[in-house]
Amino acid sequence: MSTEKLKIGYVPEHFSTPLYFAEKHFGLDAELLPFPSGTGHMITSLRTGEIDVGVGLTEGWVAGLGKDGVEEDGGYRIVGTYVETPLCWAISTGAKRKINSIQDLKNSKIGVSRIGSGSYVMGFVLADQQGWLSPSSSEPPFEVIPLQTFDKLRSAVNASSADFFMWEHFTSKKYYDNGEIKKIGEIYTPWSSWKIVARTGIGEGDQRLEEMFEKIDRGVRYFEGNKEESVRYISGKLDYTAGDAREWLKTVRFAKSTKGVDVKVIEKTVDVLRKAGVLGEGGMKAEDMIGSLRK
Known part of the structure; x- marks a missing residue:
């Protein structure tokens, strides 16, 4: 050993x-x-x-x-x-973006840390819950933008290079409170x-x-x-x-x-x-x- x-x-x-x-x-x-x-x-x-x-x-x-x-x-x-x-995943967008609800996210750009990460996987769980996944279509519900870190995800939604991302609620909350990003929903892991x-x-x-x-x-x-x-x-x-x-x-x-x-x-x-x-x-x-x- x-x-x-x-x-x-x-x-x-x-x-x-x-x-x-x-x-x-x-x-x-x-x-x-x-x-x-x-x-x-x-x-x-x-x-x-x-x-x-x-x-x-x-x-x-x-x-x-x-x-x-x-x-x-x-x-x-x-x-x-x-x-x-x-885990409670908060769904966030840029503070000044005209995105106000989960319904606005279909066919948008999701920021994720990495392909296969929790932030990536839960995007598809959200899409499934919303009925955006069609067995007859190979088209994904989002364009996926890998961005590595939480800091880069926050920057991307404010710069419009991504439309939304998902991260743990309490880690995100500080940035709602200081006005950097905006919360538009949440989803719990099953x-x-x-x-x-x-x-x-x-x-x-x-x-x-x-x-x-x-x-x-x-x-x-x-x-x-x-x-x-x-x-x-x-x-x-x-x-x-x-x-x-x-x-x-x-x-x-x-x-x-x-x-x-x-x-x-x-x-x-x-x-x-x-x-x-x-x-x-x-x-x-x-x-x-x-x-x-x-x-």
Whole structure:
């Protein structure tokens, strides 16, 4: 077994707080690497071996493994559950754009971080919910504009190089409050929102993974028992107001035991993504995406 530290990719937003506590208070012995551009970027880094573990969005992980013709073994497996609650994706446009509702978005330009990312996948879930996907047409409901980062997405909708984008509600809220962008709607994931994956070179019995799950579980318990310390960290280090941090705390529920995945959650995600046209019928089955089942 390797004695090298695990390299763990994560998104440096409020959801990362238990990881911070796991490292600060409980000695999580890993290198935490921020990926502000999100899950799609982590998939690339897992496949090249730059990181060993990723903590990211369920729909991004599933989309990455479920596409037709995924090369070799896909590069990673879903091994853990991080957040049990759905994610609220806010739908945003430029502050001065004449776009005022979801109905204005059909056949427009969607800004996404990367192809296959959560921001990309949820655009098609939205289109499916709105009835904009036609089985008889190969035309996509939007022109997709990959822009990598949240900052570039905000700039693009104000410059009209994209018409709208989707990002987590509380991360977006500061920019509604300061007038930089405008909210025109929201959509919730039909599944629990965050999962943990490991590259396929790391087996389920790897002691480093076992220790990681144990430390993250302790970080989650600390997070739940020390809400004001969580608020101070989120508002002091992660670019949120204390009020928004407290409101977010009312909405989120982390997994009490992070090791393992419920196959039914992955099956539902695959089903919705196929219905939305993100995945075809020939990709990896849900059970094959999972490296560790919940017991």
